[in-house]
Amino acid sequence: MKGEASRDGQNVLLIHDLLRHSILRGSLAPGQVTSQLELARDLGVGRTPLREALRLLQREGLVVQEPNRRVRIAELSISDAEQIYTMRIALEAAAIRMTVPTLTPEDLAELEGLYAQMEHYMRTQDFERMDVPHRAFHLGLVRAAGPRWLEEIGQLFDHAERYRVAFFRARPERGYLRQAEHRAMLDAAVGRDVERTIACMAQHYAHTALVVFSQLQPGYTSTRLNAILEVVAPGVLAKLSF
Amino acid sequence: MKGEASRDGQNVLLIHDLLRHSILRGSLAPGQVTSQLELARDLGVGRTPLREALRLLQREGLVVQEPNRRVRIAELSISDAEQIYTMRIALEAAAIRMTVPTLTPEDLAELEGLYAQMEHYMRTQDFERMDVPHRAFHLGLVRAAGPRWLEEIGQLFDHAERYRVAFFRARPERGYLRQAEHRAMLDAAVGRDVERTIACMAQHYAHTALVVFSQLQPGYTSTRLNAILEVVAPGVLAKLSF
DNA sequence: TCGCCTCAAACTGTGGACAATATACCTCTA
DNA sequence: TAGAGGTATATTGTCCACAGTTTGAGGCGA
Numbered sequence: 151m152k153g154e155a156s157r158d159g160q161n162v163l164l165i166h167d168l169l170r171h172s173i174l175r176g177s178l179a180p181g182q183v184t185s186q187l188e189l190a191r192d193l194g195v196g197r198t199p200l201r202e203a204l205r206l207l208q209r210e211g212l213v214v215q216e217p218n219r220r221v222r223i224a225e226l227s228i229s230d231a232e233q234i235y236t237m238r239i240a241l242e243a244a245a246i247r248m249t250v251p252t253l254t255p256e257d258l259a260e261l262e263g264l265y266a267q268m269e270h271y272m273r274t275q276d277f278e279r280m281d282v283p284h285r286a287f288h289l290g291l292v293r294a295a296g297p298r299w300l301e302e303i304g305q306l307f308d309h310a311e312r313y314r315v316a317f318f319r320a321r322p323e324r325g326y327l328r329q330a331e332h333r334a335m336l337d338a339a340v341g342r343d344v345e346r347t348i349a350c351m352a353q354h355y356a357h358t359a360l361v362v363f364s365q366l367q368p369g370y371t372s373t374r375l376n377a378i379l380e381v382v383a384p385g386v387l388a389k390l391s392f
Numbered sequence: 393m394k395g396e397a398s399r400d401g402q403n404v405l406l407i408h409d410l411l412r413h414s415i416l417r418g419s420l421a422p423g424q425v426t427s428q429l430e431l432a433r434d435l436g437v438g439r440t441p442l443r444e445a446l447r448l449l450q451r452e453g454l455v456v457q458e459p460n461r462r463v464r465i466a467e468l469s470i471s472d473a474e475q476i477y478t479m480r481i482a483l484e485a486a487a488i489r490m491t492v493p494t495l496t497p498e499d500l501a502e503l504e505g506l507y508a509q510m511e512h513y514m515r516t517q518d519f520e521r522m523d524v525p526h527r528a529f530h531l532g533l534v535r536a537a538g539p540r541w542l543e544e545i546g547q548l549f550d551h552a553e554r555y556r557v558a559f560f561r562a563r564p565e566r567g568y569l570r571q572a573e574h575r576a577m578l579d580a581a582v583g584r585d586v587e588r589t590i591a592c593m594a595q596h597y598a599h600t601a602l603v604v605f606s607q608l609q610p611g612y613t614s615t616r617l618n619a620i621l622e623v624v625a626p627g628v629l630a631k632l633s634f
Numbered sequence: 635t636c637g638c639c640t641c642a643a644a645c646t647g648t649g650g651a652c653a654a655t656a657t658a659c660c661t662c663t664a
Numbered sequence: 665t666a667g668a669g670g671t672a673t674a675t676t677g678t679c680c681a682c683a684g685t686t687t688g689a690g691g692c693g694a
Contacts, residue, residue: 160459160677162447185645196679198440201647205404205447211540217402218646218685233540236486244482247623298453298475302544381489402647427675438649443677460655460676 161195165203168193173212173223174312180225189221210305228366231313232378235359238306240382243348245292245299250344252294258340261290265336272329281311287332291339291347314358317365328354349389352379403437407445410435415454415465416554422467431463452547470608473555474620477601480548482624485590487534487541492586494536500582503532507578514571523553529574533581533589556600559607570596591631594621 169189172178190200204221207213214222267283288307293300331354338346356379363370380387411431414420432442446463449455456464509525530549535542573596580588598621605612622629 162677187645196677197646198443198678198680201440202444202447205444206451209448209451220645220686229538230540233538236490237483237540237544240482240486241479244478244624247626248478296471296475298472298479302479382486384489404647429675438647439676440648440650462656462675 162199162202162206165193165195165199166206169203169207170210170212170308173207174308174315176312176316178223180223180316182223183220184223185220211309226313226316226366228363228370231310231359231362231366234306234309234313235355235362236378236382238303238310239352239355239379241299241303241306242292242351243383245295245303246339246347246351247344249292249294250339250347251342253291253339257290257294261287261336261339264290265332268329268332285311291335310355310358313362313366317362328357331357345385345389348383349386352383352386353390404441404444404448407435407437407441408448411445411449412452412454412550415449416550416557418554418558420465422465422558424465425462426465427462453551468555468558468608470605470612473552473601473604473608476548476551476555477597477604478620478624480545480552481594481597481621483541483545483548484534484593485625485628487537487545488581488589488593489586491534491536492581492589493584495533495581499532499536503529503578503581506532507574510571510574527553533577552597552600555604555608559604570599573599587627587631590625591628594625594628595632 169178178184186197186200186204189204190197193200204213204215208215212224214224216222264283264287268280268287271277271280271283285304285307289300289304292303295303331350335347335350335354338350356375360370360372360375363375376387411420420426428439428442428446431446432439435442446455446457450457454466456466458464506525506529510522510529513519513522513525527546527549531542531546534545537545573592577589577592577596580592598617602612602614602617605617618629
């Protein structure tokens, strides 16, 4: 983890972003303990802006800071993963109800463009570059719900990515086999079919969640996942049988 | 805004709490601009821990910090208020679906106790002290959903309080006339009637929201609020006619 | 070998110093 | 008087120093 932060001006946000990506991508491993001094040296900055960046990460739940103790990177747990995925589904379901009926033709065109980008990177097996249009696609669908909704959904997206990256690392392509589900979501949105969009979204996340949960807790049953789904998005299961 | 932070140890969290309460209660007014030096002097601390506390508040959206500019307390807006209340309802509806079926007798007893406390302070017109049991009551109902859910719902509760305090200040008692709705929520939870609990919750928040929205934007119609309700908690309106 | 104690090294929390930047005032001009 | 320009002041962003705490390696005793 070597790098240099720029010398001019506002480093805090830059430091925050660098560390955040390192944690989300796993190069700062869950549970790892490190010192402010070491992080500061690696990034080529002083401890003052570093500490501010760490506070931001602490608030987000990506690092744990106990008084006078060193920094610990937040660990992964099945309970946390369940909460992340349930919150995502609950929030995005409501967001989709708000946004899909009011998406403009330009919005839909933008989503089509992002889908095309994903499709392209899929074909060229350039999975690394899919992250950007993938995130933009999911957030683009709910952007119109407002900045608060967007920020919270975006954060949950990133945290879910942390789990996904951690467990799909070995076979990166598997994490993106769900491209057909993106297509289905987009088709439903274009057709202004709100409930169908929600069902596709829930199914999309549930598929990934099941893999993540199974890795975290061998023997995790899809029965439990279905029960959870019925709670955070009632009626979705019934609509999925098509 | 004069005060002294303790001299020993970890001031950052203390500073954060002090400033947070000052903002939520309105003693640091929305839109107000101030300097780090002034805040530090008032609190009797240095700028280093203060800056860290400000970062936490920035992440929470209670202060706005642009590079090289002074601190600005986040302003109130109808768009923000709408997002807060819609997110609350969407999240708590899902949370209630998860928790109400599994509440233990002890949980319910605790909620009854908190209700009784509110009732007491209501009778003695001691509205200031109602805040603590009020918050505990609402969060107690959804605590079992997990720490992530609890933290997010708690934050939304606090931000909603900021709006409520700002607009009910003149007539503090009006903010708590909804005690009957707390009773109805609790009765529904005791009876394990999930959908009814959700309906009571949504109605409870919608009542407050309508007052807040009307103050922020004179002429705000309950028609718009009802439309929003139908989106974030479908079917709730139908259940409210009892 | 294992557990406990001791103590030096490493680390955190905080105040202060200093350069870079923004702000406010004051002057000058039309 | 209103507006533009320039300069002094205030403020931010950062690094560094220092006191207090934690950490961990080595030594001691059983």
